[in-house]
Amino acid sequence: MKLPEPFYRLPLTLDVQRLQQEVEALPEEAWNAHPTGYAGNSSVRLISAGGGENDDMVGDMQPTRWLQQMPYVRQVLAQLGLVWSRSRLMRLAPGAKVPPHSDVSYHWRNRMRFHMPVFTHPDVEFQCDDQTVHMEAGSVWTFDNWRPHQVNNHSDITRIHLVADTTGNSKLLGSLDDCTVGKAALRKNSDYHSLSWNEQAPALPLKTERGKIHTVMAASEVELLAGNYLRDLPTADTPAVHQWKTLLTRLIQDWQELWSQYRDAPESWTAYRQLRDQVFSGLQAVGESVPLQSNGIDAILAVKSGLISYLLQGEADKASAAGSRAGAATPPAKQPLLSLRLPRPVFIVAAPRSGSTLLFETLAVSPELWTLGGEAHWLIEQFPDWQPETGAVDSNRLDASALTQARGQALLQSVAQRLRNHKGEKLSGHANVRWLEKTPKNALRIPLLKALFPDALFVHLWRSPEENIASIMNAWNKGNWVTYPSLPGRKGPWSLLLPPGWQALNGRPLPEIAAFQWEATNRIILEDLKKIHPSQQLRISYSDLCQNPGGTVQKILSFSGLSMTSELQERCGHNLPPSRYTDTLPEAGKWRRYETEILRVLPSTQAIYDRLSQQP
Numbered sequence: 001m002k003l004p005e006p007f008y009r010l011p012l013t014l015d016v017q018r019l020q021q022e023v024e025a026l027p028e029e030a031w032n033a034h035p036t037g038y039a040g041n042s043s044v045r046l047i048s049a050g051g052g053e054n055d056d057m058v059g060d061m062q063p064t065r066w067l068q069q070m071p072y073v074r075q076v077l078a079q080l081g082l083v084w085s086r087s088r089l090m091r092l093a094p095g096a097k098v099p100p101h102s103d104v105s106y107h108w109r110n111r112m113r114f115h116m117p118v119f120t121h122p123d124v125e126f127q128c129d130d131q132t133v134h135m136e137a138g139s140v141w142t143f144d145n146w147r148p149h150q151v152n153n154h155s156d157i158t159r160i161h162l163v164a165d166t167t168g169n170s171k172l173l174g175s176l177d178d179c180t181v182g183k184a185a186l187r188k189n190s191d192y193h194s195l196s197w198n199e200q201a202p203a204l205p206l207k208t209e210r211g212k213i214h215t216v217m218a219a220s221e222v223e224l225l226a227g228n229y230l231r232d233l234p235t236a237d238t239p240a241v242h243q244w245k246t247l248l249t250r251l252i253q254d255w256q257e258l259w260s261q262y263r264d265a266p267e268s269w270t271a272y273r274q275l276r277d278q279v280f281s282g283l284q285a286v287g288e289s290v291p292l293q294s295n296g297i298d299a300i301l302a303v304k305s306g307l308i309s310y311l312l313q314g315e316a317d318k319a320s321a322a323g324s325r326a327g328a329a330t331p332p333a334k335q336p337l338l339s340l341r342l343p344r345p346v347f348i349v350a351a352p353r354s355g356s357t358l359l360f361e362t363l364a365v366s367p368e369l370w371t372l373g374g375e376a377h378w379l380i381e382q383f384p385d386w387q388p389e390t391g392a393v394d395s396n397r398l399d400a401s402a403l404t405q406a407r408g409q410a411l412l413q414s415v416a417q418r419l420r421n422h423k424g425e426k427l428s429g430h431a432n433v434r435w436l437e438k439t440p441k442n443a444l445r446i447p448l449l450k451a452l453f454p455d456a457l458f459v460h461l462w463r464s465p466e467e468n469i470a471s472i473m474n475a476w477n478k479g480n481w482v483t484y485p486s487l488p489g490r491k492g493p494w495s496l497l498l499p500p501g502w503q504a505l506n507g508r509p510l511p512e513i514a515a516f517q518w519e520a521t522n523r524i525i526l527e528d529l530k531k532i533h534p535s536q537q538l539r540i541s542y543s544d545l546c547q548n549p550g551g552t553v554q555k556i557l558s559f560s561g562l563s564m565t566s567e568l569q570e571r572c573g574h575n576l577p578p579s580r581y582t583d584t585l586p587e588a589g590k591w592r593r594y595e596t597e598i599l600r601v602l603p604s605t606q607a608i609y610d611r612l613s614q615q616p
Helices: 016-024 071-080 170-179 181-185 219-232 239-262 266-284 299-306 314-328 356-363 377-381 405-418 440-444 446-452 465-478 510-529 542-547 549-560 566-572 590-613
Strands: 007-009 012-014 041-049 061-063 084-092 097-101 112-119 124-128 131-133 141-143 149-153 159-166 193-195 346-349 434-437 457-462 482-484 537-541
Touching: 007 170, 007 181, 016 071, 016 112, 041 159, 061 084, 071 159, 071 193, 170 181, 219 239, 219 299, 239 266, 266 299, 266 314, 266 405, 346 356, 346 440, 346 446, 356 457, 356 549, 356 566, 377 405, 377 440, 405 446, 440 446, 440 510, 446 510, 457 510, 457 542, 457 549, 465 510, 465 590, 510 590, 537 542, 537 549, 542 549, 549 566
Parallel strands: 012 193, 346 434, 346 457, 457 537
Antiparallel strands: 007 141, 041 061, 041 084, 084 159, 097 149, 112 141, 112 159, 124 131, 124 149
16 A cells, blocks of 8 residues: 555554464464565465465455464454454564565555564664664554565574554554654653553454455446556656556546446456457557656556456456457467567477576577576466466466467567567667577467467477476475465465466375476477477487586587577586576485485376487
8 A cells, every 4th residue: 555654653562472472382384485485485374365375365354273373463453453354474584585576466556564573683674665664573563565665684583573464444544644753763652552462351353354356347446546557657758658548548448338338247258358458468569668656666567466467357357268269359370470570589498497597597698699588477477368376277388279469469579678688788679689588387388489489499408307306396395486376276375387287286295296297397398399390399308408518508509500609618618507596506316305205206207208218
């Protein structure tokens, strides 16, 4: 929620000793990886949708089993008298941080966040905009989370805060002017009201949100939200800003027309969806970043997460998407959709944690290749109907039937905006450049990529199943590679790519999930590449890349029609450096840390391993 000042400290104090006792009594199993995947961040869910183990922001919010074990925390939340949404304990390991970000998703349009420190240290710093504070244990704070903010734990202790989301009320919002940091500093101890633990006090009812999100967003809400973005656009009337204003105004006006005629009737869902996608594709095609005045966030990111992704929900989005696939949309493109020439792009396709980043970073030093800077999950999932978390698609798998002329042009515009050379310089003008791309999810989208780039080259990198499964398991256990904090029909977050059939793994042990990700990804790659001419595909192994980097890279260059430049020679002249996503340094037999679990699932990978081991 936007607030006039960065920070506010309320005139309240909590019983720190009781808070700490209740937190310390929780078992380690209560803690989960942070849904964003930030390293060193974990949480305990206290109030969640249905009271379950999820991080959903919408639904009937209920206490979880962990909150039921914390009577004082319940007492505090009840005494504050607010209606609570998603609430958690947030843990930050020594030396860890929450990187700079702004909360711009739909959830935050009218919600504020309370922070109540339980365990902390003077070296824990919370920064919002240009103001930095240390929140003392037992204090109660809120802040303007629309502004850029970050947290740094410079101490050697684990920081834990009670963090609760609420819409607030007139009493709270009307009193904030007396709670700014400057006025809080002038308070005396006697000015604070203590919310002490009272074992004899009758239990007060805990008020929680009951939310069922719209099927089709009402026209009045579209006007409100889109109008907020219109007022937050830069004041300079550049062509880009003018196009933004035109498209957002069109969304408001045409959504109102549809709403006047249909409200949320099912027969209108396809029309709503087409309007949403046309406007969003147009915004994507603007061709340059348009920062919001209020927080500097790229408008496309804010509008996507705060409006576009919520215009249609549930059955409306799934049904209209199905209608489009059945023929309502423009037929799939049969020809290259290039305004910018990207001849023979090179796509590295591989199972997750198989060394593709190492290969990508090696090839990317070549002056002949242009990249998007790293993995580009956003490229495909900028479109709500290609996002598994919306329920519009059930996995990362996409084939050529998903591609329309407009969608292809939007993809190419996104690529053109972000292409960089090995020096980090942007592309200027229209030119023929060779694009190198590596995003693990795209290993499941080869038919779509081939439809968009008929002359594309595919380098299939594979790693032995025992090593790869161990690395996948380690990624899941670390919690740093969460791709979907929540998915329809699944409890808990999902890490790494999402192959078709993942639903059958619900409740299964991690080794089975890891083996499934390795087997399904490589199987789908092999089947898709069977339909592509042999001259457009190359298979290499991770072991060859590590043992003979120069020879392996030369093989790829010869296949791709590229040169062995001095930059590549220098990089390949010795052992390759660890990639940016290396978790632990390479070590022979490292997979045997999970040997017992992996040996049980290896038979499920044998058939694909045999195919990979053969000469292509």
